[in-house]
Every structure is written in C-alpha cells, then in structure tokens.
C-alpha cells in the first residue's frame with residue numbers, strides 16, 4: 001500500500017487487512033530501514049507530537065518530569081500551576097515548608113516522597129549549580145533523583161540537545177517493533193540510537209511515546225485501529241477487531257482532550273481541563 005508518507009509498505013491497506021505475522025530475524029540494514037519507515041509513519045500520524053508536560057523553563061520541566069513518576073502528565077499539568085506560583089525558583093522550592101508543599105502535590109500520588117525529592121533537587125541546584133539547571137547530561141545525572149530518562153527529557157526539550165527518552169512506553173514499543181530485546185533502559189537507548197540519526201532522537205521519542213499512550217497500550221494494544229500495523233512485527237498482540245480496537249483509543253485519538261492545559265498551537269484536540277474541573 002502507498003502510505004501517507006509516500007513509502008510503499010509490504011501489507012495490504014488498513015489494519016483490518018493486515019495478517020498476524022511470524023517474527024523473522026532482520027539484518028541490521030533491514031532493521032534500520034523498517035525503523036525509519038515506522039518513524040516516518042508516526043510523524044504523519046502525530047505531526048503535533050510534543051512534550052506532554054506544561055513548562056516555561058528548564059527548571060519547571062525538570063520538576064514536572066520528577067513529579068510525573070507513577071502518574072499521568074495530565075495530573076502533573078493540573079498540579080504544577082499552583083506549585084510554581086508558590087515556589088517559582090530553585091531557591092524558593094529548596095526553602096519550602098514540606099507540609100504545605102505536600103498539600104499541593106497530594107493529587108500526584110506518593111506526595112511525601114515527591115515533596116522530599118523536589119526540595120532535595122532544588123537544594124542541589126541552588127548549592128551546586130548556582131540556581132540554574134545544567135545543560136549537560138553528566139551534570140544532570142548528578143542531581144538527586146535524576147536519571148538518564150529525566151536528563152534526556154530536559155536536554156531534548158528545554159536545551160535542544162538530541163536525546164532518546166526511554167520511559168515505560170518507549171521501552172515496550174521498541175521491543176514490539178523489534179528495535180531491541182533488552183529490558184534495560186540504558187541498553188534500549190543504545191540499541192535505538194544505532195538505528196536513527198541524532199537529529200531524529202528527540203522527536204522520535206515523542207512520537208513513540210504518543211503512540212504508546214494512545215494506541216499501543218501495555219495490556220491491550222489497539223492493533224485493529226493502528227495506522228502502522230502493516231509495518232509492525234507485533235501486529236496481533238492486541239485487539240485485532242477494528243470496532244473493538246477503536247474503543248481502546250485514548251486522548252485525542254479516542255475523541256478526548258490531550259494531556260496539556262497549555263498545548264502547542266498546532267495541537268488538534270481540546271486543552272485538558274484544570275484540576276478543579278476534572
């Protein structure tokens with residue numbers, strides 16, 4: 001079939017016509033070709049892919065990323081306006097009253113641990129980096145509670161330094177696409193990095209995460225409604241019936257708002273509602 005990007009794909013048109021396929025070993029060149037084709041298709045499906053956390057500067061993105069553990073970006077976006085109004089800088093956040101901050105962070109879950117984490121992180125920024133978020137991965141990963149995933153989110157989106165962000169969605173989809181067999185995020189990052197030019201890393205991360213959140217879910221991927229089914233070696237792992245699959249779609253693909261309260265101008269859905277309205 002001719003895809004929207006003009007590429008020729010090996011299977012007949014439409015997910016419903018795609019047959020469940022046996023996984024076959026690929027050469028590295030074959031894998032590079034398949035991976036780049038999937039990336040091109042995802043770019044067509046999600047031309048508006050973007051970071052789903054609201055932020056106005058590197059400090060806000062760093063804190064929001066730490067808060068996004070074990071919750072949705074939507075919930076973080078609904079919580080951070082009050083947080084950054086009360087504590088707009090690392091200095092202010094480092095000096096916060098923990099009990100007051102816990103009340104603000106309560107909706108994000110694990111709010112006591114998260115309060116300790118962001119106060120500790122802010123103190124390290126204040127004491128070791130002059131109150132500025134550093135723009136190098138070697139420095140970012142020295143901050144308490146900051147691993148490569150968080151560091152790459154901040155570098156890619158607040159500093160324009162290409163980075164592959166291996167979160168739970170990116171790892172799962174990379175394995176489903178056959179780009180890696182590893183469960184170790186650092187190895188996944190290396191394996192996927194070898195398939196793409198650096199210039200694609202940040203946007204690839206957004207597209208794959210968008211796809212994982214909206215269509216290729218952990219428990220029940222919506223294969224029957226998946227626009228990249230003809231390219232996917234794992235087609236058939238999830239719901240193949242197109243009608244049932246469509247009901248599994250989330251966020252704007254499922255007809256609901258996305259996750260940002262302040263989405264980018266080209267975003268096709270509705271902004272998400274603030275906390276009090278949800």
Ligand code: SF4
Pocket residue numbers: 176215216217221222223224226227228229232233234235236237238
């Ligand atoms: S939803 Fe199914 S076909 Fe689509 S990427 Fe996921 S596993 Fe592959």
